[in-house]
Amino acid sequence: MAELNYGLSELAVEIRGMVREFAVSRVKPVRAELDETGRFPAEILRELGKMDLMGLYIPAEYGGTFEGDSMPNIIAVEELSRICIGVSVSYAANGLGADPILIGGSEEQKKKYLPPLASGEKWAAYALTEPNAGSDAGSIRTTAVKKGDTYVLNGTKQWITNGGEADIYTVFAVTDKSRGARGVSAFIVEKGTPGFSFGKKENKLGIRASATRELIFEDCEVPAANLIGREGTGFIWAMKTFDVSRPGIAAQSVGLAQGALDEAVAYAKVREQFGKPIIANQGLSWMLADMATQVEAARALTYAVVKTIDSGAKDYSKFSAMCKVFASDVAMRVTTDAVQVFGGYGYMKEYPVEKMMRDAKILQIYEGTNQIQRDIIGMALNKEYAAAARR
Amino acid sequence: MHIVVCAKQVPNTTQVRINPETNTLVREGVESIMNPFDENALEMALQLKERHPGTQVTVLTMGPPQAVDILKEAVGRGADEVMLLCDKAFAGSDTWATSYALSMAIGKLPKPDLVLFGKQAIDGDTAQVGPGVADWLGMPCITCACKIEIAGNRALVERAFEDGYEKLEVALPCALTVLKEANVPRMASLRGKMAAKKLQVAPTTAEMVGADPAKLGLSASPTRVMKIFSPPPKTGGVLWQGEEPAVMAQRLVDLLRERKLI
Ligand SMILES: Cc1cc2nc3c(=O)[nH]c(=O)nc-3n(C[C@H](O)[C@H](O)[C@H](O)COP(=O)(O)OP(=O)(O)OC[C@H]3O[C@@H](n4cnc5c(N)ncnc54)[C@H](O)[C@@H]3O)c2cc1C
Ligand SMILES: Cc1cc2nc3c(=O)[nH]c(=O)nc-3n(C[C@H](O)[C@H](O)[C@H](O)COP(=O)(O)OP(=O)(O)OC[C@H]3O[C@@H](n4cnc5c(N)ncnc54)[C@H](O)[C@@H]3O)c2cc1C
Numbered sequence: 001m002a003e004l005n006y007g008l009s010e011l012a013v014e015i016r017g018m019v020r021e022f023a024v025s026r027v028k029p030v031r032a033e034l035d036e037t038g039r040f041p042a043e044i045l046r047e048l049g050k051m052d053l054m055g056l057y058i059p060a061e062y063g064g065t066f067e068g069d070s071m072p073n074i075i076a077v078e079e080l081s082r083i084c085i086g087v088s089v090s091y092a093a094n095g096l097g098a099d100p101i102l103i104g105g106s107e108e109q110k111k112k113y114l115p116p117l118a119s120g121e122k123w124a125a126y127a128l129t130e131p132n133a134g135s136d137a138g139s140i141r142t143t144a145v146k147k148g149d150t151y152v153l154n155g156t157k158q159w160i161t162n163g164g165e166a167d168i169y170t171v172f173a174v175t176d177k178s179r180g181a182r183g184v185s186a187f188i189v190e191k192g193t194p195g196f197s198f199g200k201k202e203n204k205l206g207i208r209a210s211a212t213r214e215l216i217f218e219d220c221e222v223p224a225a226n227l228i229g230r231e232g233t234g235f236i237w238a239m240k241t242f243d244v245s246r247p248g249i250a251a252q253s254v255g256l257a258q259g260a261l262d263e264a265v266a267y268a269k270v271r272e273q274f275g276k277p278i279i280a281n282q283g284l285s286w287m288l289a290d291m292a293t294q295v296e297a298a299r300a301l302t303y304a305v306v307k308t309i310d311s312g313a314k315d316y317s318k319f320s321a322m323c324k325v326f327a328s329d330v331a332m333r334v335t336t337d338a339v340q341v342f343g344g345y346g347y348m349k350e351y352p353v354e355k356m357m358r359d360a361k362i363l364q365i366y367e368g369t370n371q372i373q374r375d376i377i378g379m380a381l382n383k384e385y386a387a388a389a390r391r
Numbered sequence: 392m393h394i395v396v397c398a399k400q401v402p403n404t405t406q407v408r409i410n411p412e413t414n415t416l417v418r419e420g421v422e423s424i425m426n427p428f429d430e431n432a433l434e435m436a437l438q439l440k441e442r443h444p445g446t447q448v449t450v451l452t453m454g455p456p457q458a459v460d461i462l463k464e465a466v467g468r469g470a471d472e473v474m475l476l477c478d479k480a481f482a483g484s485d486t487w488a489t490s491y492a493l494s495m496a497i498g499k500l501p502k503p504d505l506v507l508f509g510k511q512a513i514d515g516d517t518a519q520v521g522p523g524v525a526d527w528l529g530m531p532c533i534t535c536a537c538k539i540e541i542a543g544n545r546a547l548v549e550r551a552f553e554d555g556y557e558k559l560e561v562a563l564p565c566a567l568t569v570l571k572e573a574n575v576p577r578m579a580s581l582r583g584k585m586a587a588k589k590l591q592v593a594p595t596t597a598e599m600v601g602a603d604p605a606k607l608g609l610s611a612s613p614t615r616v617m618k619i620f621s622p623p624p625k626t627g628g629v630l631w632q633g634e635e636p637a638v639m640a641q642r643l644v645d646l647l648r649e650r651k652l653i
Contacts, residue, residue, distance in 0.1 A: 015581070051579070053581060065582075
């Protein structure tokens with residue numbers, strides 16, 4: 001198939017081939033079952049680990065293969081998403097959990113926690129959201145109180161991807177209530193720590209293969225050595241993580257939308273009505289044309305943002321938000337249109353597009369809702385134009 | 392432990408066409424792959440390696456220079472060493488000559504504890520090479536293996552048949568031919584692929600393994616292909632339906648009697 005020249009590295013192209021083949025041969029045959037039963041795709045993640053694909057974002061010194069190019073990781077997420085984002089979010093949430101350690105962790109913390117994540121031996125999760133703190137993440141109530149050389153955690157985290165399955169959790173908790181978001185700190189908490197337990201697994205609309213659980217902390221003592229950075233820096237790590245992880249949500253969106261487009265075009269060529277394939281109707285082929293154009297535009301924006309981050313840019317929150325909001329809106333539209341192309345068959349579980357449409361919705365919600373993304377873009381515009389006016 | 396896996400490069404199709412005039416396989420335009428059963432043999436070896444640290448896996452193939460591709464694939468998946476047995480002298484070898492050549496090559500490797508084969512090659516389809524090599528090497532051979540456990544210098548092997556299983560205990564070293572049911576072959580890892588890209592494989596010749604030229608190639612192959620044909624497809628048969636089972640059963644018995652089959 002003809003493709004745009006995105007100047008991908010040899011490694012990125014290699015990874016694309018590997019993950020594409022893997023997704024088709026290993027994930028596609030089980031995705032409907034995973035969706036139906038909500039079974040966590042543990043064997044799939046384990047196999048990805050064996051293939052050295054769990055450490056694409058982790059530098060070589062900590063056991064991964066990252067050498068300054070984030071595209072291999074983004075493309076791995078995209079290709080898995082083309083087949084199933086329930087699987088790809090379980091894969092990508094490892095990076096989300098590890099990013100605070102990569103960004104703010106000490107050398108000892110990196111040496112201890114990153115190699116088993118890179119090898120896929122252990123999995124990670126990122127725990128910020130609480131029942132009363134979603135978009136307003138600065139209002140979390142989980143507390144961490146210093147006691148000798150430990151911190152004692154109390155509180156509940158909600159809807160944590162890979163909850164219960166992961167071994168390593170980055171948990172955000174309040175160490176100084178009087179300072180608001182500046183009183184939040186980040187901790188590395190290992191599964192099995194006394195006082196750390198899990199609530200029930202959520203029953204969801206989409207991404208049903210992924211595990212979404214409550215984390216419960218009851219007088220859970222965490223070594224002080226597991227504090228990431230200094231006290232009060234937690235919210236900075238939380239937000240910096242989102243700046244680098246949101247292009248990952250965009251990659252999920254691009255992959256999912258591409259998967260829906262693949263299905264829609266293939267179906268439109270074989271489904272006949274009025275004595276001809278439905279794709280021969282201009283009304284329908286224009287729909288497909290718009291879908292394809294949107295997918296490519298979302299991909300181009302996403303890759304451009306990733307390359308900008310890799311180039312060492314300082315200020316990219318706005319762009320991360322842009323690719324997340326644009327690509328996830330595209331994924332929602334394109335998957336909905338794919339169901340339309342399939343007609344009544346698209347509404348049935350026998351075909352994959354209804355799942356894709358259900359799955360797509362989460363992309364507009366997690367890692368900051370699309371309203372919050374637009375807020376970030378809007379605030380950045382306000383600031384940038386104010387600065388420009390002063391000059 | 393040292394495990395040798397014998398793997399063959401084959402055309403990627405289970406329906407290789409035969410040229411009716413020359414009685415040979417039509418290989419042109421067909422992609423070459425590792426014989427699928429040999430992937431299972433390799434996977435069995437790699438799983439044993441995971442369970443028994445320190446195990447070395449060597450993959451051996453006899454074939455033309457491009458057979459190096461399956462050796463690269465094997466390294467990508469985790470094989471430690473490879474050998475490409477490649478020499479004009481081997482050309483046209485039948486199962487007897489192939490078995491001899493492979494056994495001589497294995498004789499040049501560190502002494503194996505286990506020699507694994509696929510159940511059969513999907514092109515030649517004879518399923519003779521595994522037992523043949525074992526015979527040349529004087530090893531016991533268990534065909535159609537689907538499971539193996541190693542304890543000390545013995546192996547517990549499960550063979551699968553259409554109607555059941557058989558469990559055998561065997562002393563090492565031994566040879567095994569492996570079934571599809573044994574496992575799901577892994578895909579190559581990123582680091583494995585990188586290593587495979589750098590891999591340089593010098594061909595090993597007949598002379599290097601000390602093979603007797605009189606036992607190699609077409610002239611030394613006792614197999615003569617008299618005739619090759621595609622068996623006529625089975626015709627549809629007769630389908631009875633819609634009547635009482637008892638009526639149809641009676642009609643079936645009558646027919647079988649009429650044809651003197653019962
Ligand atoms: C399946 C799933 C997995 C998740 N995984 C994780 C995870 O791994 N880790 C983690 O920490 N969290 C996770 N989350 C939580 C997720 O990030 C939050 O759901 C999200 O941030 C939104 O918070 P909320 O659901 O409380 O919505 P709310 O904040 O209550 O928002 C409700 C609505 O109000 C809108 N809104 C809120 N504030 C504004 C505003 N200022 N301007 C305009 N509109 C506004 C929102 O856009 C939304 O439409 C997950 C959630 C789900 C559903
Ligand atoms: C009717 C017929 C006609 C043939 N005509 C010709 C011909 O004209 N020209 C020609 O060159 N060949 C011809 N052959 C092929 C040749 O005889 C066999 O391919 C070869 O000897 C191996 O036997 P096989 O393919 O049946 O392997 P099998 O015995 O089915 O293979 C079993 C296992 O042995 C191992 N093995 C087999 N071959 C190799 C190898 N080369 N290297 C490493 N391991 C191996 C693999 O593990 C394989 O899974 C013909 C075969 C048949 C049956």
